[in-house]
Amino acid sequence: MPIPKLWANEHYQAWLRTVTDCGCFHDELQGHIFYFLDVGALNIDDLNANLLKIDLPLHFKWVKVEDLSQQQISSPLKEFIKTVDIAAHLKEKQTYDSLPLSRQNIYVFLMCKPDSTQSEFDYFYDHLPALYVGIFKRNLETWLIYNSAKDEFPSDEVMKAAKGVIIPGSPSSAHKEEPWLLKTWEWLRTFDKEYPKTKFLGVCFGEQIICHSIGGKSDHMQERKDNPKFFITKVEEVDVFPEFFDLKFMKKNVGIVPNKLRVVEAHGDEVSVLPPGFIHYGYITIA
Amino acid sequence: MEATNRKDSPTIDASKLCPVTEFNEFKHATVLFYSQRTDGLYILLFSTNSDDKSLSVPSAAYEGYDSAITFTATRAIVSQTKGVLSPNILKKIAEGQAITKDDLIFPEVLALSI
Numbered sequence A: 001m002p003i004p005k006l007w008a009n010e011h012y013q014a015w016l017r018t019v020t021d022c023g024c025f026h027d028e029l030q031g032h033i034f035y036f037l038d039v040g041a042l043n044i045d046d047l048n049a050n051l052l053k054i055d056l057p058l059h060f061k062w063v064k065v066e067d068l069s070q071q072q073i074s075s076p077l078k079e080f081i082k083t084v085d086i087a088a089h090l091k092e093k094q095t096y097d098s099l100p101l102s103r104q105n106i107y108v109f110l111m112c113k114p115d116s117t118q119s120e121f122d123y124f125y126d127h128l129p130a131l132y133v134g135i136f137k138r139n140l141e142t143w144l145i146y147n148s149a150k151d152e153f154p155s156d157e158v159m160k161a162a163k164g165v166i167i168p169g170s171p172s173s174a175h176k177e178e179p180w181l182l183k184t185w186e187w188l189r190t191f192d193k194e195y196p197k198t199k200f201l202g203v204c205f206g207e208q209i210i211c212h213s214i215g216g217k218s219d220h221m222q223e224r225k226d227n228p229k230f231f232i233t234k235v236e237e238v239d240v241f242p243e244f245f246d247l248k249f250m251k252k253n254v255g256i257v258p259n260k261l262r263v264v265e266a267h268g269d270e271v272s273v274l275p276p277g278f279i280h281y282g283y284i285t286i287a
Numbered sequence B: 001m002e003a004t005n006r007k008d009s010p011t012i013d014a015s016k017l018c019p020v021t022e023f024n025e026f027k028h029a030t031v032l033f034y035s036q037r038t039d040g041l042y043i044l045l046f047s048t049n050s051d052d053k054s055l056s057v058p059s060a061a062y063e064g065y066d067s068a069i070t071f072t073a074t075r076a077i078v079s080q081t082k083g084v085l086s087p088n089i090l091k092k093i094a095e096g097q098a099i100t101k102d103d104l105i106f107p108e109v110l111a112l113s114i
Helices: A003-007 A010-021 A044-053 A065-070 A075-083 A086-097 A120-126 A128-136 A156-161 A179-194 A205-213 A222-226 A242-246 A248-253 B069-081 B087-094 B107-113
Strands: A025-029 A032-038 A059-064 A106-111 A142-147 A162-167 A199-202 A217-220 A232-240 A260-267 A269-273 B028-037 B040-047 B059-061
Touching: A003 A120, A010 A032, A010 A128, A010 B069, A025 A075, A032 A075, A032 A086, A032 B069, A044 A059, A044 B087, A059 A065, A065 A075, A065 B040, A075 B028, A086 B028, A086 B040, A106 A128, A106 A156, A120 A128, A128 A142, A128 B069, A156 A162, A162 A205, A179 A205, A199 A205, A205 A217, A205 A269, A217 A222, A232 A242, A242 A248, B028 B069, B059 B069
Parallel strands: A032 B028, A106 A142, A106 A162, A162 A199
Antiparallel strands: A025 A032, A059 B040, A217 A269, A232 A260, B028 B040, B028 B059
């Protein structure tokens, strides 16, 4: 099945959201993650009887955690129960959840995705939380997901506790004067003014809307001005200035100083003017 | 700002650019459906039929097209439990209604399990 077709499937979307929102997982065994999903008091006798009637070759069984080792269970779980106390792990997560927001590791993920969908590829933007959560979220972190295009913004309480704000890509243009974008600009101006120490990461559209909101300018690339359908998708080398590698977090992570990084780009807009105080650390030939 | 291209910098060693501790690099995802009850913690296992003693949980290896491990876990759930634990199915079961194959998942998602 073509992947975009799968992205558009509502059942797939629902399960992807469930996994993305899953607050409890174990990520300490090398290369393996175990998600815990609470399905409550499911009556499996009725479920199994129904599955038998429709000839679906599946049979479910509840097993008490302490009895798992006596069962003939498949490999990943078999090894997992030898090294991890599942009940203790869930308890640790419950204890974390009971902490006030100020003591949790809060990250705000601000999507900017309008409901309107031009093509199946636009569903990709709906799945950005799943992408970022999968790549970056660790156990005992709280990622709160909002969508400014649906008028969803974090509260002051959340912003006071937030360790970072992530704004990903979007099918929209950051500089368009649409009502939800105007509101997002305003929220970013307030955020910049009231929470100057909170770190933020803008990727693609995210970078463009941050810059456009607080004194810079985002615009269509010249190629898109000439051709409204222009959209660049390629892997390109970014020329990086050495000053970038003097930054504290880069010194911690990078052993050598390259002058180029290879990045995947997919866009038709660019930041044409940086906001005051922003520093330019690299460029590509086209934007 | 004027950009300069510094050709004299060393070659990039990708392994040193970003240590794996800075991002998740899972090769495998497993999903444990559970229920916390007054008499203890239960895990939901499945087999292909009631006589089969070999029990499993949704589990899959990461593939390049997954993009992130969340997609791997979702693929494991959809392909291995065929969506029978979806809220709409569980609601029907709880209300004593019979389920049909059409309730489970759309045919194209069912195709994933083949």
